[in-house]
Amino acid sequence: MRKLTRMAAPECWQKKEYQWNADYVAKVQESPSYKFVWRDSKTCFSCAKEQLMSMTQHNCAFCDGALGVESRKTIEHFRPKESFPQLAYVWDNLFSCCDVCQSEKLAQFDESLLKPDEPTYQFYHYFQVSFRTGEIQPSSIASQSHQQRAEITINLYQLNKLERCKARLKELHAFRPHEGDMLDDFNYRFFLEAAL
Numbered sequence: 233m234r235k236l237t238r239m240a241a242p243e244c245w246q247k248k249e250y251q252w253n254a255d256y257v258a259k260v261q262e263s264p265s266y267k268f269v270w271r272d273s274k275t276c277f278s279c280a281k282e283q284l285m286s287m288t289q290h291n292c293a294f295c296d297g298a299l300g301v302e303s304r305k306t307i308e309h310f311r312p313k314e315s316f317p318q319l320a321y322v323w324d325n326l327f328s329c330c331d332v333c334q335s336e337k338l339a340q341f342d343e344s345l346l347k348p349d350e351p352t353y354q355f356y357h358y359f360q361v362s363f364r365t366g367e368i369q370p371s372s373i374a375s376q377s378h379q380q381r382a383e384i385t386i387n388l389y390q391l392n393k394l395e396r397c398k399a400r401l402k403e404l405h406a407f408r409p410h411e412g413d414m415l416d417d418f419n420y421r422f423f424l425e426a427a428l
């Protein structure tokens with residue numbers, strides 16, 4: 233999970249977010265099975281989605297895998313809309329995400345889950361990597377609470393699934409930091425940064 237700096241929401245989103253949340257909360261109260269939909273999907277949502285994608289250079293905010301090739305470009309509610317309907321359209325709660333992270337986390341949430349745009353978050357404060365297995369692990373020199381947060385994050389997004397570890401090692405193998413490659417041209421950048 234790479235640190236990201238959140239850009240402001242598009243103006244249209246800022247204007248409508250409050251009303252959309254209020255509408256959604258009212259609908260869910262009326263009918264608990266009410267299905268969530270993105271509003272103004274062809275205009276404002278499409279603009280917001282592009283903004284979220286550009287914040288991560290079109291990578292998943294959690295696993296940093298590429299979006300648009302092996303995975304659809306999806307939007308993740310960090311705090312799930314099932315438990316936090318009042319946050320369903322809140323900009324700070326939304327992240328670019330891949331199909332695998334979405335399907336692993338589903339509606340799970342833990343207050344200790346790491347958020348990639350937390351002001352003090354840095355990958356190496358919480359995690360270390362294994363260049364042998366491709367796994368990421370809680371940092372052995374981090375405090376117990378940091379290690380616990382790292383562990384919860386790895387588990388909820390299943391960041392050490394075998395295929396993900398293999399993909400990181402493959403990317404590392406292709407990465408040539410001394411030949412002028414741009415880091416943003418690669419995936420799993422937190423893993424590659426640890427190798428620099």
Ligand SMILES: [Zn+2]
Nearest residue numbers: 292295330333
């Ligand atoms: Zn992902």
